[in-house]
Amino acid sequence: MARPTPELINALRRTALKLQNGATYQWGHMGGCNCGNLAQELTSLNKDDIHRYAMQRYGDWNEQIDDYCPASQMPLDLLINQMITAGLMLEDLKHLEKLDDRQILLRLPLNKRYLKHNIREDVILYMNAWADMLEEQLLQKIQLTDLEAIMAV
Template structure:
């Protein structure tokens, strides 16, 4: 799963808030889907700019962009993927976010495990918020662990 860090946590929550507040949301549109909203929060690009870059590569889904990703290609979508990876995401996170399928996130949902529906605005936001909360716990645990060893380091 993604490398837990404050910036990624904040961007996931920002994307969830945009989706919940009524921003254009359409699972089949590369700029308005789960990954599209997160990409808008991570990069300075609008949904239209993301769509234009995606259209130039003639692929249809973020999972295809992740599968085709080549860091040295200079392809328009690869540059967006570079920004997403720089913030801590991994290739598998792209597919899992698009399909709301990470088992750790699903296990941590309020009310317990259940499958979420791709293309459902409320499910996408819930998934992102739950994922952010999981990473926040991970950061807290790391900090607590480091604090336990801090006196020995001085």
């Protein structure tokens, strides 16, 4: 699961808000899909640049992640490196593209747990629930660190 970082939490919330406000969403477009929209926020690249980078190899996000090499200088690998630096794990990207991370889905009401990976409203719901979960983890971590510091005095 992703490391709970302020950068990642904010990017998830900004992405969800932009999608809610009508940002371009096209699941079959590498720069306009679930991962592509989040990548726009984490890298400051636009959807067309992301798509162009992805087209230098074959496959969708899942296949691109399978072929990811951290030492590569391929543009999409550099983009994925930026996303990992922000706190994501490769598995998170695969789950985001399919909206199927069990920890996130369990946070949703029963009638909202069967998300469709290519429906804008489902992506928004998933990203907001994920941001909430990461924020709770971050706050817990901060509280524990603060408590440990107080106990050490």
